[in-house]
Amino acid sequence: MDVLDEVFERVVKARIFRNRSVLSPDYIPDKLPHREREIRALGSIVAQALKGERPSNVFIYGLTGTGKTAVTLYVLRRLEAKAKELGAPVSYIYVNCRQRDTPYKVLAEIASTLDVRVPFTGLSTAEVYTRLVRRLKKLRGHVIVVVLDEIDWLVKRKGDDLLYKLTRIGYELGLDAAKVSIIGVTNDVKLVEMLDARVRSSLGEEEIVFPPYNAKQLEDILRERAELAFNPGVLEPDVIPFCAALAAREHGDARRALDLLRVAGELAEREGADKVTVEHVKRAWVEIERDRVREVVSTLPLHAKLVLLAVLELTAEGKRYTTTGELYDTYSNLASKLGIERVTQRRVSDIIAELDMLGVISARVVSRGRYGKTRMITLSADPKAVRDALSEDPLVRILLGAE
The missing domain is CATH 3.40.50.300 (P-loop containing nucleotide triphosphate hydrolases)
Known part of the structure; x- marks a missing residue:
């Protein structure tokens, strides 16, 4: 038996899924809990x-x-x-x-x-x-x-x-x-x-x-879908609560929770496992995060990628957050290295808001008393996934190569 025959046989014999399509984002169930x-x-x-x-x-x-x-x-x-x-x-x-x-x-x-x-x-x-x-x-x-x-x-x-x-x-x-x-x-x-x-x-x-779903609501949604999607007894008891908790942390995203459950099942199926475990969910999280960051970053215009690279650089080596002023200076330096004209600080503020909305960074406005308000900017996505996604742009790769 060659390698492909072995792969095909393992998937055909797998008894993890009953109906995988139930976990697809395009699937509209007959019941929509908590809505x-x-x-x-x-x-x-x-x-x-x-x-x-x-x-x-x-x-x-x-x-x-x-x-x-x-x-x-x-x-x-x-x-x-x-x-x-x-x-x-x-x-x-x-x-x-x-x-x-x-x-x-x-x-x-x-x-x-x-x-x-x-x-x-x-x-x-x-x-x-x-x-x-x-x-x-x-x-x-x-x-x-x-x-x-x-x-x-x-x-x-x-x-x-x-x-x-x-x-x-x-x-x-x-x-x-x-x-x-x-x-x-x-x-x-x-x-x-x-x-x-x-x-x-x-x-x-x-x-x-x-409103976003909370962890308990996500758990209810996952249990209803899991009954249709998986064969009986293949999910370990902690899998659904763990998926729900991770997704609740990400703004109560039911789509993310369903993706986690589906990819965890696929990982278990590929390796011929009899059950889906929490370890499969952890690996699924890493895989989904990498794909999500790549999808988001690939659609960003160049200046948004440079702002994201500036956040990456400024929050490296354990630094918890950066501010708009620091970020603009670093972004300006990166634009200068590429020989392109920088955008205004106001436009960078708009880009920060867009990246925050996309979930790649977090930009929280905090009061500094008589010194006014400032934004505390942190990286929300995995730094390695962000760096890998940015490196797919030839211009940004020049800057990463220069580090």
């Missing part, structure tokens, strides 16, 4: 569609892994099923703005779902919008709920013009056309501050905030 309040709130808003009325636009926000997308899709699938039962023309369209990160791509996704032919490229955004409006005017009596998930990716790159158009599309459609409601979902709780006042008032007709 009854949010389900009721969103359900009562969109229920107006069953009477042929346009539901209010909704702005949903909360940290990553708090169940925003799962609850939204769960409610809308149930709404669509109830509408079919009643013979009401109600449907929803889901667009992930991280994947469709330009106004053209977002409009093309909405239009194509409504059977409007739109080429991958070649038209102006205005033309795609015109075709969409034309189609909606023909769908008389229909109520359509459009979900724009992770809208912060769109707004930060391309502004909020498209949001303004979509939230005001009813004025162009008139009374006899389809009625369109927008649900905006974001991980960035500060995004509302970036929006134009008109967009903010239109999109935020209703707002729902999703």
Whole structure:
């Protein structure tokens, strides 16, 4: 038996998983524990569609892994099923703005779902919008709920013009056309501050905030999924509480908890183990953290990478934290070494806030009495994982090589 045959045989014979897909972030369960309040709130808003009325636009926000997308899709699938039962023309369209990160791509996704032919490229955004409006005017009596998930990716790159158009599309459609409601979902709780006042008032007709899960709630979620995902008796008793505790430490992220459980099971399966242990979870944590940091850092612009490198350098060798002033000086020195123009201290402050939101650093504002306030900046991610991810950028690698 060669190496691959041995690997394939071991995985085929493994009895760890019953249904691995249950632990996938795309899986929407039949029950969503500890989100009854949010389900009721969103359900009562969109229920107006069953009477042929346009539901209010909704702005949903909360940290990553708090169940925003799962609850939204769960409610809308149930709404669509109830509408079919009643013979009401109600449907929803889901667009992930991280994947469709330009106004053209977002409009093309909405239009194509409504059977409007739109080429991958070649038209102006205005033309795609015109075709969409034309189609909606023909769908008389229909109520359509459009979900724009992770809208912060769109707004930060391309502004909020498209949001303004979509939230005001009813004025162009008139009374006899389809009625369109927008649900905006974001991980960035500060995004509302970036929006134009008109967009903010239109999109935020209703707002729902999703709080983080605590360790006990995460444990309940994991136990329900584990029953479906794993064969009986393969999880050691401490595995689920340990996964929940680690994820609760990371802002109550249910997605992280589920990923931990899944990767721990995969590690156990690969080595032919009969049980998933706490040791598998510890190894899964290291693997996930490395992948998460690589994904986050690879999408950062150069100056954000230099700011992150400055944090890495300043908090090395046991130093607990740095301040904005120290960080700006070190960043400026790194930019100078590369021969590029540095950005302003205000822009670096914005970058610090963005890195904090992404969970790579922690920036806590503390009062220093009569000396005013300052930010204590620490590295939240594993230093080696950050260094490895930064080294994938050829320019940053020059600086790392010079150390």
